[in-house]
Structure formats: C-alpha cells, structure tokens
Amino acid sequence: MQPGGISRGTPQLVGLLGLAVLAGCTPRIRANSIHPDADRQVTFTADRGSVRGTITQMQVEVGGAVAVTTPGAAATFTGGPYVTYSNDTLPFCAIATKSSGSTSRGCDWVYVANPKFVFGAPAPNGGNSGYPNASSEQTGPNLYRLDKAVVRNRALDAIMEYVDWFNALNPSSADDITVLQAANTSDLMVAAVAWYVDHHMTWRSDATNQTVFANNGWASYNPGWDFPQPADLTLTISGTLTNATPGDDYEGDCEDHAILRAALLRALGFAPWAIWDAIDNPITHEYNIVLYEGAYRLMDYGTIDRWLQTHTWSSHQSYYGWNESNGPRGVATANHNFLPNQVDNYPGGKTDNHSWSYLIYYKDTSP
Amino acid sequence: MIGTRRGSISGRIRLWLPVVAGLLSLPRVATPQDKPPAPRLYVGPARLTGIRGTIELVAGASPSVRLDIALRNADAKPETLQIGFRGGPATQVSLGARDTARIALAPVAQRSGSPTGTQSANLDLALEVNGLPVAGGIDTVDVRIVLPLGVPALIRSSLPVTRETSGERVSYRLVRSGGHLTMLNLVYTTGPVTLSIDKRVQPAVIDRPGPVTVTLTIRNLGNVVARGIRLDDSYDPRDFSGQGADFQLVAGKENDRRLVWSRSLDALASGASINVTYVLTALLPVESTSLSAVTASINGQLVGVSNKVWLTGKGR
Numbered sequence: 001m002q003p004g005g006i007s008r009g010t011p012q013l014v015g016l017l018g019l020a021v022l023a024g025c026t027p028r029i030r031a032n033s034i035h036p037d038a039d040r041q042v043t044f045t046a047d048r049g050s051v052r053g054t055i056t057q058m059q060v061e062v063g064g065a066v067a068v069t070t071p072g073a074a075a076t077f078t079g080g081p082y083v084t085y086s087n088d089t090l091p092f093c094a095i096a097t098k099s100s101g102s103t104s105r106g107c108d109w110v111y112v113a114n115p116k117f118v119f120g121a122p123a124p125n126g127g128n129s130g131y132p133n134a135s136s137e138q139t140g141p142n143l144y145r146l147d148k149a150v151v152r153n154r155a156l157d158a159i160m161e162y163v164d165w166f167n168a169l170n171p172s173s174a175d176d177i178t179v180l181q182a183a184n185t186s187d188l189m190v191a192a193v194a195w196y197v198d199h200h201m202t203w204r205s206d207a208t209n210q211t212v213f214a215n216n217g218w219a220s221y222n223p224g225w226d227f228p229q230p231a232d233l234t235l236t237i238s239g240t241l242t243n244a245t246p247g248d249d250y251e252g253d254c255e256d257h258a259i260l261r262a263a264l265l266r267a268l269g270f271a272p273w274a275i276w277d278a279i280d281n282p283i284t285h286e287y288n289i290v291l292y293e294g295a296y297r298l299m300d301y302g303t304i305d306r307w308l309q310t311h312t313w314s315s316h317q318s319y320y321g322w323n324e325s326n327g328p329r330g331v332a333t334a335n336h337n338f339l340p341n342q343v344d345n346y347p348g349g350k351t352d353n354h355s356w357s358y359l360i361y362y363k364d365t366s367p
Numbered sequence: 368m369i370g371t372r373r374g375s376i377s378g379r380i381r382l383w384l385p386v387v388a389g390l391l392s393l394p395r396v397a398t399p400q401d402k403p404p405a406p407r408l409y410v411g412p413a414r415l416t417g418i419r420g421t422i423e424l425v426a427g428a429s430p431s432v433r434l435d436i437a438l439r440n441a442d443a444k445p446e447t448l449q450i451g452f453r454g455g456p457a458t459q460v461s462l463g464a465r466d467t468a469r470i471a472l473a474p475v476a477q478r479s480g481s482p483t484g485t486q487s488a489n490l491d492l493a494l495e496v497n498g499l500p501v502a503g504g505i506d507t508v509d510v511r512i513v514l515p516l517g518v519p520a521l522i523r524s525s526l527p528v529t530r531e532t533s534g535e536r537v538s539y540r541l542v543r544s545g546g547h548l549t550m551l552n553l554v555y556t557t558g559p560v561t562l563s564i565d566k567r568v569q570p571a572v573i574d575r576p577g578p579v580t581v582t583l584t585i586r587n588l589g590n591v592v593a594r595g596i597r598l599d600d601s602y603d604p605r606d607f608s609g610q611g612a613d614f615q616l617v618a619g620k621e622n623d624r625r626l627v628w629s630r631s632l633d634a635l636a637s638g639a640s641i642n643v644t645y646v647l648t649a650l651l652p653v654e655s656t657s658l659s660a661v662t663a664s665i666n667g668q669l670v671g672v673s674n675k676v677w678l679t680g681k682g683r
Contacts, residue, residue: 149454153453153454153491153493153550154550156493156500157493157549157550160493160500160547160549161547161549163547164504164543164546164547167545178502178503179408179502179503179504179547180408180410180502183407183408183502198656198657199657199675200525202601202659202660202675203601203603203623203625203659205617205618205619205620205625206619206620206621207620225621226619226620226621226622227620239552240479240480241479241480241481241485241486241487241554241669242479242480242481243667244669245599245662245664245667245668245669246662246669247523247599247659247660247661247662247669247672247673248659248660248675249525249552253619253620253622253623253625254619254622254623255619255622255623279622283621283622284622284623284624285622285623286622286623301603301656302654302655302656302657302680303655303656303680305655305680306654306655306656306680312605312651313605314605315605
C-alpha cells in the first residue's frame with residue numbers, strides 16, 4: 001500500500017478502459033484515506049501527474065460534480081461526509097485544463113463504509129426461550145438478544161457515560177463531544193462500547209458463571225460448548241448478589257465480554273458485517289474484530305486504542321470467527337473461512353496487498 | 368456486500384463502477400448537506416435543567432425515592448411533552464414559551480440480595496421525553512443517597528458518588544454538572560461488617576515491563592470484629608505474572624485464563640485498618656484498561672469492594 005494515498009487505482013482503471021491515449025498524460029488525484037467512513041470528511045489532492053506542458057486550471061470532481069476549480073496545476077478539496085455513498089463506491093477525478101484548451105482526466109475511487117443505522121435483526125430461535133440450547137444454536141440472534149430492552153438501554157448508557165467521561169478528561173470544551181454526535185459516529189460508538197464494557201464488567205470463570213446462573217433461576221440454561229452468556233443475561237443475572245460475590249456490575253469471561261460488546265454495538269445500529277467475534281488459534285481467547293478508523297481492528301479488554309498499534313498478545317492470532325450473519329459460534333473449520341473471506345481490510349474497498357492474516361488488524365500493517 | 372476479496376466478480380464490477388459512471392455522466396452528487404437518518408434521541412426544545420432529591424435505601428425492601436425534575440422550554444412556542452424515567456410511567460407537562468416547570472418523578476427501582484445481609488438497589492435514572500432518551504446533559508444533578516440506619520458505608524456504587532459525614536444516617540451525594548444519568552447500582556449490607564477497600568498500584572502508569580506493587584488499604588467500618596475475611600483479586604496473565612502461594616492461574620471452560628490472587632485475613636477489629644501489599648510483574652506496558660476491583664467476603668457474603676484502577680492511555 002502506498003502511504004498517504006490511494007492513487008494506484010488510476011492506471012489500473014485506465015488500463016481496463018483500454019484508453020491508451022490517456023496513458024502517460026493524466027493528472028493524479030489522491031484521497032487522504034484509503035477507506036473513509038460515511039461520517040468523515042475526505043480531502044482530495046490533485047496535481048499534474050504525468051501531464052506535460054502548461055496547466056491553466058485544475059478541477060477536482062467528486063461523485064460526478066465539480067467540487068473545486070483552481071488556477072494552476074494543483075488543487076485540493078475537502079468535502080463530505082459522503083453519506084449518500086454509504087457502503088458504495090465514491091468516484092473522484094482530477095481534470096487538468098491545458099493552455100491549448102484541451103483537458104485530461106485522472107480518476108480513482110474509494111469505498112465509503114457506513115456501518116450505522118441497521119436496527120433490524122433476526123428473531124432469536126434457540127430451543128430454550130430463544131436462548132441457545134446446544135452448541136449449534138450459539139448464533140448471534142440467540143446470544144445478542146437484541147429483542148430485549150435491557151440490551152438496547154445499556155447500549156445507550158454506554159454512549160452517555162462515555163461522552164461524560166471523555167469530556168471530563170479533556171480540558172478544552174472545544175474538544176467536547178455530544179451524545180448526538182457519539183450516537184451517529186461509527187468510531188465513537190465503538191469507543192463507547194469498549195469503554196463501557198471495560199468499566200462495568202470483570203472476568204469471572206465459566207464454572208462460577210454457570211453456578212450463578214443455576215442459583216438464580218437459570219439452571220435450565222444449557223448452551224453447549226464453553227457456556228457463553230447471552231448479553232441480556234450478562235446484564236441482568238451475572239452481577240447478582242445471590243450466592244455470588246461480584247465486584248462489578250457484570251461478570252463473565254472472555255467470550256461473555258465479546259458477546260456483550262457485539263450486542264451493545266448491534267443495539268446501537270452497528271451493522272452485523274462490521275462487528276465479529278474472533279477466537280485465536282491455538283484456542284486461548286475470544287475477542288472482537290470491529291470496523292474502526294477505516295479498517296477492521298481488534299477490540300478486547302480495555303479501550304479500543306489499546307489494540308491498534310502493536311501486536312502484544314499471543315492470544316490475538318485470529319482464526320475462527322462468527323457474527324450475527326455467520327456462525328454458529330465455535331471452532332469448526334468453516335468458522336475460519338468467515339474471517340479471511342469477509343473481514344479483509346478494507347471492507348468493500350481496496351486491500352493493502354497483504355495476504356490475509358491476523359496481522360492485518362493492526363495499524364502498522366493496515367494504517 | 369462487504370469484505371469482497373481481491374479479484375472477485377463483485378470487486379471487478381466495483382472497479383469498473385466509477386468508469387462507467389463517468390462515461391454515462393449519471394453519478395449521484397454528494398453534497399456537504401447530506402445528513403444521517405434522524406436520531407432516536409430527544410434533542411429539544413425542552414431542556415433538563417436540574418434533578419434534585421433523595422434516594423433512601425431500605426433494609427430488605429426497595430428504596431424510597433423522590434426526585435424533582437426541573438425543565439425549561441427553550442422554544443418561543445408552547446410545548447407539551449411526556450416525561451418519565453426509563454421503564455417507568457410518563458407524566459404530561461405543558462410548557463409555555465420559554466417557560467420552566469418542576470415535577471416530581473420516581474424511577475423504576477429494584478432490590479436484590481439477602482434482606483439481612485448484602486443487597487443491592489438498582490435504579491434506572493435515565494430520563495426519557497416523548498419516549499426517547501434525552502440527548503442533552505442535565506445542567507445540575509444533586510441527589511442524596513441515604514443508607515439504612517446503622518449501615519456505615521456503601522460497598523459499591525456503579526456511578527461515582529461522594530460520602531457525606533453529617534447526620535445520624537450515613538449518606539452520599541450523586542452530583543453532576545452537564546452530564547447524563549444512567550443505571551445506578553448501589554450495593555450495601557445490613558450485616559455487622561462493611562469493609563472499605565482502597566486499591567492503588569505503583570507505578571501508577573505502567574508504560575514498561577517490571578514490578579508493580581499493589582497496595583490495599585482495608586478498613587473495618589462495622590461495629591464488630593471482622594473474622595475470616597477472604598480477599599480476591601485477578602489480572603490478565605498476558606499482562607502480569609505473580610509469584611507465591613497467593614497466586615493461581617485458572618482457566619475458563621474452553622478458553623481464556625486468569626491470574627487470580629487470594630489472601631485470607633484472620634481478623635480486623637472494628638474501626639481498624641490494615642495495608643495489604645503484593646507485587647506483580649508487568650510483562651509489557653499495560654495502558655488504556657481497568658484493573659479489576661478487589662472483593663472481600665466473609666462466609667460467601669460480599670462485605671467490601673475496592674475501586675477499579677484505571678491505567679491511563681491515550682484517553683479514550
């Protein structure tokens with residue numbers, strides 16, 4: 001991948017068109033992001049590229065409309081957010097006008113990801129009141145339980161508490177964020193959910209979790225492999241004081257944290273394709289893979305920033321994956337295929353020319 | 368479709384899209400005026416200007432709550448709205464242009480746990496207007512939380528509260544300025560022992576591998592000697608290691624591991640305090656995450672919970 005730009009697509013497109021006449025005389029245009037979110041602005045920078053001679057005017061065209069016209073051989077335009085291009089391709093071009101009056105175009109595209117506003121979800125169908133009653137029933141709908149008000153309410157609590165926490169940390173009110181902003185910005189939604197789960201949930205072993213469930217009216221909960229807690233029961237049962245000594249509002253082990261994070265994000269309208277659970281290989285840990293800052297990233301204990309830059313844990317060798325649309329949860333061979341097939345940086349857009357591996361989730365591999 | 372791999376048919380179609388669009392001159396035009404769908408939040412014109420009142424915790428029963436809500440219509444025309452705590456009944460309020468009002472509301476409150484021992488009160492303090500959560504912060508929140516007679520302290524609160532020392536009954540204050548209210552979970556015991564536990568780590572910023580000293584300051588706020596106290600703490604073994612009989616590595620059912628620290632204290636006199644220290648080894652920088660709270664229990668009953676320790680990082 002070329003740092004700071006995405007211009008490599010231009011000659012590819014020209015070649016596909018077979019417009020040899022343009023080869024070697026097109027202006028160049030870059031976007032400042034390889035994979036902009038639909039709630040972010042994009043800066044386009046055009047220069048002469050391979051155009052020879054005097055350029056009297058440079059135009060930047062975005063989405064088929066000229067956005068800026070600048071005298072000379074260079075132009076910059078910052079526009080967006082490009083919400084109408086959500087989950088689609090946004091074309092952009094540089095148009096150079098030469099002193100002779102002739103023009104030449106150089107074009108490229110970016111994919112505008114918008115994982116927000118997906119509030120619908122399949123109904124749970126597990127054999128135990130919708131909850132999983134076997135390993136094969138450990139699906140997103142059965143574990144996220146978006147039909148339960150408590151999941152939706154705690155998701156909004158995550159936004160509100162995160163906004164208050166963030167604003168209290170920042171000395172300048174100019175940097176403050178609002179609940180409205182956080183509830184409508186993909187990256188802030190992710191940051192809020194990671195923060196909320198870190199601040200309200202603590203690790204507890206599966207064996208104790210199973211005992212607590214059994215002692216609080218859920219002896220019938222028998223989900224199969226690894227005792228995953230449905231998100232609504234994590235929010236209502238796991239912190240109970242009856243025959244338990246919880247030190248936090250919610251308790252559970254790694255998969256319970258991951259399921260709760262995914263459920264809260266889905267309850268905020270985050271799209272199923274943008275939030276996954278991953279299990280590493282060899283199996284030691286479960287966590288999330290989530291669309292964040294323009295690519296798929298790791299989300300685990302702590303805030304989202306903790307896992308962006310460096311590869312620090314051996315337990316993040318993502319191999320098995322599942323989400324609301326793909327599953328069920330487990331470590332069948334098919335669950336590995338979901339990750340390389342559908343969680344490739346960058347979703348829907350250009351890749352970074354790396355073969356898929358768990359390393360692509362780090363910024364030092366996929367900026 | 369998302370996550371298309373290089374070389375797929377749809378990927379190639381996508382590659383061609385801008386070209387085709389450019390040739391046909393029929394692309395959609397994106398403008399800076401593009402807006403996301405309407406939010407599912409209440410944004411006005413009414414504004415919550417204050418919440419004041421009292422939450423009185425009761426031994427073995429749901430808390431008694433009375434809260435006064437102040438609101439103001441910022442609009443130049445009259446406004447009628449439904450206001451209530453989430454999950455509870457709503458009250459209709461009519462506000463004239465730029466008018467203010469004050470109404471009394473009670474949130475949905477639930478109690479659980481042992482009536483004669485450790486118990487919790489859950490109160491949903493999130494406010495809704497016209498059935499929608501309120502996006503704006505509340506100008507001023509000042510709610511007094513009063514404990515049952517004889518209960519010396521809260522064991523834990525899910526939202527930050529400050530202790531007040533005046534009066535016959537111990538109380539706390541929940542104070543906010545411009546913030547939001549959410550679910551409040553208060554844990555307390557009417558049993559004879561309540562322990563306060565303060566957890567600190569040194570260094571406070573763990574930006575490199577090395578030793579980390581954990582200090583627990585434990586104080587018996589009860590009126591009897593606390594006997595047979597069990598302390599439990601835990602860490603991620605990918606972040607920390609620990610040496611000695613107090614440490615144990617435990618595993619989940621199929622995955623995940625945890626470094627568990629436990630220690631027993633024979634006795635702690637009423638009013639007495641003790642410092643307990645132990646040393647961990649940080650295996651790498653540990654930042655932007657919370658360390659678990661320490662729990663104290665006697666005969667399986669929770670009697671104390673420390674603070675969680677936030678290890679600072681980039682700030683979000």
